[in-house]
Amino acid sequence: MQTLRVLVVDDDPGMAELISEQLSAWDFEPAAAGGVDEALALLSTRSFDLVLSDLHMPRKNGFELLRLVQESWSGTPVILFSSFPSVEAQRQALEGGARRFLSKPFALAALREAVESEVRRIPPP
Amino acid sequence: MSQRSRDERAMRNGPLVLAASASRYEICSLERTLGLAGFAVRAVACANDAGDALSQCRGHCVLVIDSGLLEMDFDTQWQVLRACNPELGTVIRCWIERDPGIRQIQPRTFVVHPDHRDGLLDAVRKLGAIPVDA
Numbered sequence: 017m018q019t020l021r022v023l024v025v026d027d028d029p030g031m032a033e034l035i036s037e038q039l040s041a042w043d044f045e046p047a048a049a050g051g052v053d054e055a056l057a058l059l060s061t062r063s064f065d066l067v068l069s070d071l072h073m074p075r076k077n078g079f080e081l082l083r084l085v086q087e088s089w090s091g092t093p094v095i096l097f098s099s100f101p102s103v104e105a106q107r108q109a110l111e112g113g114a115r116r117f118l119s120k121p122f123a124l125a126a127l128r129e130a131v132e133s134e135v136r137r138i139p140p141p
Numbered sequence: 142m143s144q145r146s147r148d149e150r151a152m153r154n155g156p157l158v159l160a161a162s163a164s165r166y167e168i169c170s171l172e173r174t175l176g177l178a179g180f181a182v183r184a185v186a187c188a189n190d191a192g193d194a195l196s197q198c199r200g201h202c203v204l205v206i207d208s209g210l211l212e213m214d215f216d217t218q219w220q221v222l223r224a225c226n227p228e229l230g231t232v233i234r235c236w237i238e239r240d241p242g243i244r245q246i247q248p249r250t251f252v253v254h255p256d257h258r259d260g261l262l263d264a265v266r267k268l269g270a271i272p273v274d275a
Contacts, residue, residue, distance in 0.1 A: 028166045071236065072255055098236060099164055099209040100255045105236035119212045121163040 019045045020135055021062070025055045025069035025081060031120075035068065038124055044131070052076035052084070059089055066134055070120075071098035071105060079112060086113045093134045097122065156230070156269040157198050158182045159191050161206040161219070167234075167255075171205060178262050188218035192226075200228060203268045205261070208235040208252070230268030232261060 022044045026032040029050065036046035047064070049055035051073055058064075067085055071078035078096045085094050096109045097118035109117040116130045158180045160171040168184045175182045185191040195202050210219045211233065223229060228249065235252045237244060243253045243260035251264035 028164050030165065099162060099167065099207040100234050100236045101208050101212055102235045102237055102252075104238065119209045121209060121213060123215045 019043065020065040020138070021045045021047065022131065023047050023049060023055060023058060023064040023067045023069075025049045025052065025067065025073075025078070027051055027070065027073040031070070035127070038127065039131070042128060042131070052078075052081045055081055056084060059085070059092075064089075064092055065138055066131065067092055067094045068131070069094060069096055071096050071109070072100055079108060082109065082112045082114055093137070095130055095134065156180075156201050156203045156265070157194065158265060159185045159194055159202050159204045161185050161191065161204065161210055162234075163207065163210060167207065174258055174261065175205070175265065178265075180265060188222040191222055195226060195229065200226075203230040203232065203265050205232045205234065205265065207255075208233050232264045232268065234261070 022039050024032050024035045024039070024046055026035070026048070027050055032048040032050070036048050039046040047058055049058055053076065055067070055069070067081070069078045069081050078098070082094050082096065085092055093115045094113065095116040095118065096114045097120045098105060099120045101117070101119040106117045115134055118126065118130060158175050160168055160175070160182050162168050162171065172182045172184065183194055185194060191204060206219060223231060230249045233250065233252045234255045237252055237254050239254055239257070241260070242257035243251060243264060245251050249268060251268070253260040253264055
């Protein structure tokens, strides 16, 4: 079975590493980016099955990444997460096309459930 | 000098600010922003730490906390702390509209956008200026 690639975007290297380690343990193939520009560079060079991104990052935030992914990689689902959740942020994320919006800190079980539910939507090759 | 002595010395200029975030990055950012404005800041890792600080400072504290910590569905420690200490002035960092980026939702609770530095300082000053029995 093909290993699914997940792009993790977070300016906090510790959080990106933690999420990536968990994704590896769940048999996904993670790649980490420290910001939106780095994420776009990775998206331009290889395909990803899912993007997991923090909302609050310096320079460009998760909403901007969401918009750019929708424009150029519209088939790639995006899950946003944030330490600063609000009803407004969740509404903006979902209206912008995000599949999920997670509050950080989240239970690992919640992350796994979110990732696996998105993966189940991916049609078989 | 002990942490308590440092806190008490700094408190002469205003309330002790308790900074709570799951992110070490955000804690550093809060310490820098609030410290440069002259506030004493103590990072608190959990609600028990915050409760201890409140006891030591006789309630003369303002809590600055990420909204995510208050919305954890698997751990209500911060909600319990706020419920047990209704006098505790609280600034909730939350993704609200950038303009105006600050909103007072209760007499002793503000929400501010995480990038709104001036709003954060304004909210902390206002909470520090409000008497505890207000």
